[in-house]
Amino acid sequence: MDAIVGIHGAQLTHAIWMRPGSVVVEMLPWVMDGLTMGKWTKYVHTYTPLGAIFENTNLVHVGLPLDASSASHIECLEKSFTANSTEPTSFDCIKKNRINGWDERDFSVPQDKLLHLLQRFVVDVNKNDGRSISSSSSSSSSLTCEDYKNRAGDDFVI
Structure with missing residues (x-):
């Protein structure tokens, strides 16, 4: 399978050039609670703006919402920072310092x-040694959209 x-x-x-x-x-970059720009990055109940592009295609779009740990390298965030933090210093760090915005920063x-x-x-990763990788045991051609939704659960956006 290609991915x-x-x-x-x-x-x-560029995925439009990929095989069916x-x-x-x-x-999906983490966005602090309380900020409105990019808040869709934490939702798994609907597709993302980019996911909408793939809605009626023969490609499978999977969104992975990242949590606060994906921004833990930002120096101005406090060590005890959590996804629910609303401390002014954290807001200042993210909102006022443009380089730390979700659409600008590393993750x-x-x-x-x-x-x-x-x-x-x-x-499928061989569970015996964790180093062997083979094609998915369930080829994409045999999986339905519902199968992918079931695999996603509440962890991913499909």
Whole structure:
């Protein structure tokens, strides 16, 4: 199975050149509670603006909402910062310093979260040694949209 994995952005539109049944994984940058710009990045009940592009295609779009840990490298955020923090210093850090905005900053993705996503939607990882990767045991051509929604649960946007 073919897949493209990337952060939210126009670069993922290159997926239109992929083979039918390919998977488009959109990592959604974390946005602090209380900020309105980009708040859709934390919802899993509807597709993202980019996901709408793939709605009536033969591609599978999967959105992975990232949590506050993906922005933990930002120095001005406090060490004890949580996703529900509304402390003024945290808001100032994110809102006033433009480079820390969701659409400008770097991000990190925990390895286990990415591996979980890949195992669920793209490939099977050999559980014996964790190093062998093979094509998904359930080929994309045999999975329905409902199958992907069931695999996503409340963790991913389909």
